Amino acid sequence: MIHERSHCRTCGSKNLTLILDLGKTALANDFLTPEEAPSYKISLPLRVVLCRDCSLVQLADTVDPKVLYSRYAYITSTSKTMDAHLSEQAAHLLQTGNLGKGAKVLEIASNTGVFLKKFKERGCEVLGVEPAANIASVARERGIRTEVCFHGRDTAARIAAQYGKADLVAGNNVLAHVPDINDFVGGMKILLKPGGVITMEFPHLMRLIDENQWDTIYHEHFSYFSLIAVEKIFAAHGLTLFDVDELPTHGGSLRIYARHAENSSRPISQRCRPSGGHTCLISRPGRRQKSPASKPKGQFLLGSRSPRTAG
Numbered sequence: 619m620i621h622e623r624s625h626c627r628t629c630g631s632k633n634l635t636l637i638l639d640l641g642k643t644a645l646a647n648d649f650l651t652p653e654e655a656p657s658y659k660i661s662l663p664l665r666v667v668l669c670r671d672c673s674l675v676q677l678a679d680t681v682d683p684k685v686l687y688s689r690y691a692y693i694t695s696t697s698k699t700m701d702a703h704l705s706e707q708a709a710h711l712l713q714t715g716n717l718g719k720g721a722k723v724l725e726i727a728s729n730t731g732v733f734l735k736k737f738k739e740r741g742c743e744v745l746g747v748e749p750a751a752n753i754a755s756v757a758r759e760r761g762i763r764t765e766v767c768f769h770g771r772d773t774a775a776r777i778a779a780q781y782g783k784a785d786l787v788a789g790n791n792v793l794a795h796v797p798d799i800n801d802f803v804g805g806m807k808i809l810l811k812p813g814g815v816i817t818m819e820f821p822h823l824m825r826l827i828d829e830n831q832w833d834t835i836y837h838e839h840f841s842y843f844s845l846i847a848v849e850k851i852f853a854a855h856g857l858t859l860f861d862v863d864e865l866p867t868h869g870g871s872l873r874i875y876a877r878h879a880e881n882s883s884r885p886i887s888q889r890c891r892p893s894g895g896h897t898c899l900i901s902r903p904g905r906r907q908k909s910p911a912s913k914p915k916g917q918f919l920l921g922s923r924s925p926r927t928a929g
């Protein structure tokens with residue numbers, strides 16, 4: 619059910635340092651009936667390690683995904699606030715990607731298709747990739763074409779052959795849940811047109827540290843991303859980050875924009891060039907950390923390497 623990692627899940631380094639031990643816990647989304655509760659016995663270690671070589675913060679103990687997702691029931695919110703957020707994001711992405719009518723937009727972990735619907739309404743050709751068949755069927759009923767499969771290099775090659783490559787490949791709040799990040803990002807590279815744009819939204823490690831968001835650490839979240847760690851993962855797959863936005867969602871998130879490394883038509887924004895360079899373990903685009911009082915928390919979490927934020 620659970621195994622301890624001896625090496626980093628992206629770069630393979632064994633140079634892992636324990637930075638936080640939350641003891642043993644139940645699975646966060648294992649909702650039980652009153653009848654099931656007395657016999658519930660799952661109590662698993664929850665420890666966080668830092669890879670000293672690629673800066674990826676990740677869980678030391680990995681629960682079998684079949685156990686984690688056997689009861690998975692998360693449906694993308696359709697609240698007015700989230701609906702407005704998605705509309706705004708879609709308009710922004712169409713502008714950033716310079717996409718017109720008929721552009722191909724593919725979303726990984728597309729859930730019930732609420733994000734893709736925004737692009738379809740603007741005349742784009744959309745395709746969702748969603749592993750949960752019951753959730754994908756809801757998307758299809760809403761008119762969103764959806765493939766039921768886990769995303770990776772093999773399925774990406776099949777989808778690219780069947781539907782063609784995409785102008786925009788999106789992945790929102792999925793990266794932390796991915797056991798094999800190299801297969802996942804390598805698959806995104808396969809799906810992207812030569813001039814296309816990848817965009818991903820994920821909770822920002824810096825906000826987790828700044829605000830002590832320890833409750834966002836649980837077994838479903840295998841990894842916790844800084845801008846620098848993501849930049850390294852994408853670079854290893856021939857993809858270059860060219861811009862980044864800070865978002866208020868999920869306690870503070872980043873939205874990154876990537877392109878093929880050889881596509882020099884999109885210049886790299888200054889926001890993707892943290893002044894601390896790769897000597898710092900975490901970075902934030904734009905501005906310096908707001909509260910000096912929160913700095914010791916970051917130092918506690920990241921150990922003795924004098925982590926500092928990019929200004």
Ligand SMILES: [Zn+2]
Nearest residue numbers: 626629669672
């Ligand atoms: Zn690593």
